[in-house]
Amino acid sequence: MPLATSPAGYLLVLAIVLPVSGMVLSFVLGGRHAERIALATAPFGLAIAIAIAAEVLKTGQPITYIVGGWSPPLGIALRADGFSAVMLVTSALVLPAAMLYARAYFATPATLREKRAPFAFWTLMQGLSAALAVVFTGGDLFTLYVALELLTFAAVPLVCLDGRAETLEAALRYLLFALLGSILYLLGVGLIYGRFGVLDIALLAERTRALDGDTRALLVAGALMTAGLAAKTALFPLHLWLPPAHANAPAPASAVLSALVVKGSFFLAVRLWFDVMPTLASTAAMTVLGALGCGAILFGSVMALRQERLKLLIAYSTVAQIGYLFLVFPLASGAGAWTAVGWTGGIMQVLAHALAKSGMFLAAGLVAEAVGHDRISGLRGVGRSMPVTLLAFGLGGVSLMGLPPSGGFLAKWWLLLASVQSGQWAWCLVVLAGGLLAGGYVFRVVAPAIAGEPLVLAKPVARGREVVALLLALGAIALGVAPDGLLELIRIGRGG
Amino acid sequence: MTATTLAGLTGAALIGLGLYGVLVNVHALRKILAFNLIGSGVFLVFGLVARRGAVAGFAADPVPQAMVITGIVVAFSATALAIGLLLRLHERRVEDAAAESDNRSDNKSDKT
Numbered sequence: 001m002p003l004a005t006s007p008a009g010y011l012l013v014l015a016i017v018l019p020v021s022g023m024v025l026s027f028v029l030g031g032r033h034a035e036r037i038a039l040a041t042a043p044f045g046l047a048i049a050i051a052i053a054a055e056v057l058k059t060g061q062p063i064t065y066i067v068g069g070w071s072p073p074l075g076i077a078l079r080a081d082g083f084s085a086v087m088l089v090t091s092a093l094v095l096p097a098a099m100l101y102a103r104a105y106f107a108t109p110a111t112l113r114e115k116r117a118p119f120a121f122w123t124l125m126q127g128l129s130a131a132l133a134v135v136f137t138g139g140d141l142f143t144l145y146v147a148l149e150l151l152t153f154a155a156v157p158l159v160c161l162d163g164r165a166e167t168l169e170a171a172l173r174y175l176l177f178a179l180l181g182s183i184l185y186l187l188g189v190g191l192i193y194g195r196f197g198v199l200d201i202a203l204l205a206e207r208t209r210a211l212d213g214d215t216r217a218l219l220v221a222g223a224l225m226t227a228g229l230a231a232k233t234a235l236f237p238l239h240l241w242l243p244p245a246h247a248n249a250p251a252p253a254s255a256v257l258s259a260l261v262v263k264g265s266f267f268l269a270v271r272l273w274f275d276v277m278p279t280l281a282s283t284a285a286m287t288v289l290g291a292l293g294c295g296a297i298l299f300g301s302v303m304a305l306r307q308e309r310l311k312l313l314i315a316y317s318t319v320a321q322i323g324y325l326f327l328v329f330p331l332a333s334g335a336g337a338w339t340a341v342g343w344t345g346g347i348m349q350v351l352a353h354a355l356a357k358s359g360m361f362l363a364a365g366l367v368a369e370a371v372g373h374d375r376i377s378g379l380r381g382v383g384r385s386m387p388v389t390l391l392a393f394g395l396g397g398v399s400l401m402g403l404p405p406s407g408g409f410l411a412k413w414w415l416l417l418a419s420v421q422s423g424q425w426a427w428c429l430v431v432l433a434g435g436l437l438a439g440g441y442v443f444r445v446v447a448p449a450i451a452g453e454p455l456v457l458a459k460p461v462a463r464g465r466e467v468v469a470l471l472l473a474l475g476a477i478a479l480g481v482a483p484d485g486l487l488e489l490i491r492i493g494r495g496g
Numbered sequence: 497m498t499a500t501t502l503a504g505l506t507g508a509a510l511i512g513l514g515l516y517g518v519l520v521n522v523h524a525l526r527k528i529l530a531f532n533l534i535g536s537g538v539f540l541v542f543g544l545v546a547r548r549g550a551v552a553g554f555a556a557d558p559v560p561q562a563m564v565i566t567g568i569v570v571a572f573s574a575t576a577l578a579i580g581l582l583l584r585l586h587e588r589r590v591e592d593a594a595a596e597s598d599n600r601s602d603n604k605s606d607k608t
Contacts, residue, residue, distance in 0.1 A: 142563055149570050153577060160581070165592055168585040172524055175581065179531050179574050180518055186567060187511065187538045193560060194545035 008055040009065030012078040012137045015048050015088060019130035026123045031114035034122035035103070042096035045129060049092035053085040057485060062493040064139070072200035077139035079202070081493025083347060084136040086486070087267060090351055091132045094259045094358045094472065099125060101362050101468045102252035104461075117161045121253070127154035128256060135264045140199040141189045141276070144268055148185065148232065152178040155261045158253040159245045170244035177231050177241040181265070184228030191221035192276075201275050208277045218280055225272055226289070232265035235326060236296035239319045243303075246315040251365020254311065255358035255472075258318045263350055266325050273329060274494075281333040290330035294430040296323025301437030305444065310364045310374040313441055314357070317400060320434060321353045324415065327427055331418040338421035340491060345414025347490045352399050352407025352476050359473030360396035363389045366466060372458040376445055383446070384454035388466040390446065395473035397442030399480075402435045407479025504544050510537030528578045535571040539564045 022041040026034035055063055062081040069075070080088070099122075106118040131154050134147035156178065160171035193199055195217050196207045208218065227238075234242035242262075246254050273281045300320030307313040328346025332339045366389045367382055368374040383390035399408035412431055419427040479486075510533055517530025546560040 142566075146566065146570065149574070153573065156577065156581075163584070163588065165585060165588045168581055168588060172578065172581045172585060175574070175578050176518075176524065176527050176531070179578070180534075182574075183531065183534050183538055183571075187541065190538065190542045190545055190560065190563070193563075194541075194548060197557070199559075 004064065004071075005066045005069075006055075006059075006061075006063045008051070008063055009078070011048055011052045011055065012063060012065045012080055015045070015052065015133045015137065016078075016130060018045055018048065019126045019133060023123055023126040023130060026119075026126060031112075031119060032108040034119050034126075035106070035108065038099055038122045038126050039096075039103075041126070042092075042099060046089075046092040046096065049085075049088040052080055053089050053489060056080060056082055056085045056492055057489045060492055072140065072203055073198040076143055077200060077202070078137045079139040080137050082489045082491060083267070083270070083493065085492075086347065086351060086490055087136045087263065088133065090354050091129065091136075091260050093475070094354055095125060095129050095256060097468050097472055098252040098255045098358065098362070101255075101365075101465050102250075104465060105250060105252060105365075117163075120157060121161055121250075124154050124158050125256070128158075128261070132260060132264055135267060139201055141192065141201065141204075142199050144271070145182065145186055145189055148265060148268065149182055151261060151264050152182065152232070155257055158257065159249045161250055161253065164248075166244070167248045170241075170248045174241045174245040177238065181228040181231035184224045184231070185268075188221040188223075188225030188228070191217055191224070195221075201271060204276045205278070209279055211279070215280060218277060222272065222277055222280060222285075226269060229265045229269040229272070230292070233262050233269065233325075234319060234322060235292055236299050236319065236323060237292075239296065239300070239322075242319055243312055243315040246318060246361075247309065247311040251311075251361055251368070254315075254365070255361040258315070258361060259354040259358035262318070262322060263325075263354060266322070266350070270328065273333065278333070281329070283330075283334070286329040286333050289326050290427060293323040293326030293329075294427070296320060296326070297430050297434040298323075298437075301434055301441065304441040305437065308375055308377065310367060310376055310379065310445060311361070313376065313445065314360050314364055317360075317438065317441060318353075318357060320438070321349070321357065321400060324349045324353075324411070324431070324434065327415050327419075327431070330424060331415060331422065331427065336422050338418040340494075341414050341421065342418030343494060344487055344490055345411050345418060348407055348414065348479065348482075349411035352411050352479050355472050355479065356396035356399035356406075356408060356476035359392050359469050359471075359476065362465070362469035362472065363393040363396070366461045366469065367393075370457045370459055370461050371455065376448075379445065379455070380448045381452040381455040383449035384452075385457050386461070386466070388463070388470055389461075390449050392466065392469035392473040394442070394446050395470070395477055397438070397446065399473070399476040401438045401442060405480035406477045407482070408476065409480055410482070500544060500547060503540060507537045507540035507544065510534070510540065512537075524578075524582050528575060528582070531578075532571065532575060535567070539567060542567070
């Protein structure tokens with residue numbers, strides 16, 4: 001890979017600088033300006049993300065930017081391949097959607113100059129956007145460590161904006177898991193640096209390929225980093241922090257936490273095993289990750305079936321859907337012909353889940369606001385009084401179940417195809433069982449909601465906010481008829 | 497045993513003790529302290545990695561030292577955030593308990 005700035009490299013800098021400037025400006029101007037700045041910069045963020053994706057697709061190559069003209073290993077590179085580009089676009093779509101939805105939730109009252117929770121929300125959302133941009137474009141392991149920490153520091157306070165004791169407790173638990181995860185990741189970075197003396201991912205990839213001899217230090221580093229990232233991604237059995245944090249956060253925050261934040265650390269785990277040390281991704285190690293993913297699918301789905309509160313059900317469903325992501329490790333690593341299919345399936349699952357789950361969390365938030373609670377037993381007939389919201393929830397559910405035509409269907413279809421082609425049958429059974437269980441927990445909500453008399457709403461919600469949730473869920477369905485260009489884009493920058 | 501090996505083993509021991517502390521302790525404050533113990537161990541390992549740069553002809557490799565400085569800043573802010581959350585949680589629980597006992601005494605006075 002040439003270590004020189006690409007013609008469009010400046011786009012990567014813009015993708016990071018825009019939200020960072022917005023955040024800093026929000027701090028300086030304060031009050032209701034934070035909301036205005038966040039909403040005003042969002043369209044530009046989307047334009048930059050789309051420009052990056054278009055450029056990667058056009059040139060068929062990753063974009064590189066060498067910061068300050070100092071080449072790695074001395075300097076730092078930013079890099080965006082196809083996976084980075086689609087993640088940048090996804091976050092540039094989901095974050096503004098959550099922001100539009102949140103305008104009613106986190107409005108600064110006209111009589112006040114500044115209110116604490118709205119100010120924190122609008123500033124943190126921009127911080128989240130900046131941290132995600134660095135995670136998706138960072139070119140070396142240490143920059144990625146810092147990005148991961150920024151992501152955690154922006155995400156944790158979002159959980160406890162309302163200041164209730166139980167949300168503070170959920171945030172603290174989230175933070176403790178995340179801190180343990182990042183310190184393990186950092187230790188792994190130190191060991192890798194000690195072995196090779198470089199941190200740049202492209203340079204490390206060359207050196208691990210050429211490595212012959214003692215790989216023990218690298219494997220220990222890989223194991224530590226993977227464990228750390230798994231804790232941050234809430235991979236079963238390190239998922240304990242996720243349900244209380246995601247279920248107690250305000251709905252727009254839950255949406256971005258479930259859709260984007262957990263994907264950030266998953267993205268780094270993929271970088272680690274597919275880019276930094278592909279030659280060390282042994283079948284045994286990848287099978288362990290796949291098996292944990294299966295544990296997550298089964299455990300998360302069964303727990304979702306047993307929840308009494310709608311938001312907890314959706315949160316446990318996130319635990320299950322994260323499990324599918326980790327099937328990408330056994331199904332896309334190695335040199336088999338099936339790996340391209342497994343890779344596309346895994347990435348499609350990331351995108352489809354991001355859109356479907358954010359739509360579902362926003363819908364659940366509207367139900368809770370309108371009805372006054374989110375106990376599933378008390379939601380009979382809610383679909384008759386809030387049809388658009390329930391449609392958003394149901395369409396998101398269609399994608400989670402993997403019914404055609406939806407992004408979730410394509411993702412699960414390709415994962416199944418890859419496991420059949422590679423002869424790894426066990427994954428098939430779990431993918432199918434997970435789909436059935438998802439059907440169970442989605443129908444548990446939808447079936448009573450469309451039956452009976454329309455539920456009388458305590459407080460009607462604005463139609464615009466229902467439409468935002470619906471558009472996100474429709475996006476997850478639309479991925480099912482994704483153009484070939486998207487699939488091509490997902491594979492750009494992949495070695496095999 | 498050379499000084500380098502000893503320092504390496506110390507780093508490993510600190511990380512092990514800290515990890516044990518994080519997993520076993522129930523109280524959040526102790527978990528936060530244990531996390532800082534792991535951090536110290538990790539920073540010690542980074543120091544050793546810098547020392548190994550001497551093998552390549554440097555007096556000491558400056559890159560891991562720069563990473564330790566960043567790491568300390570991050571660990572410090574993380575600890576501050578965690579302590580802040582913990583303090584707020586404590587205050588909130590005290591407030592909630594006070595409000596509850598108020599309610600209870602109100603109910604009692606209603607009955608009498």
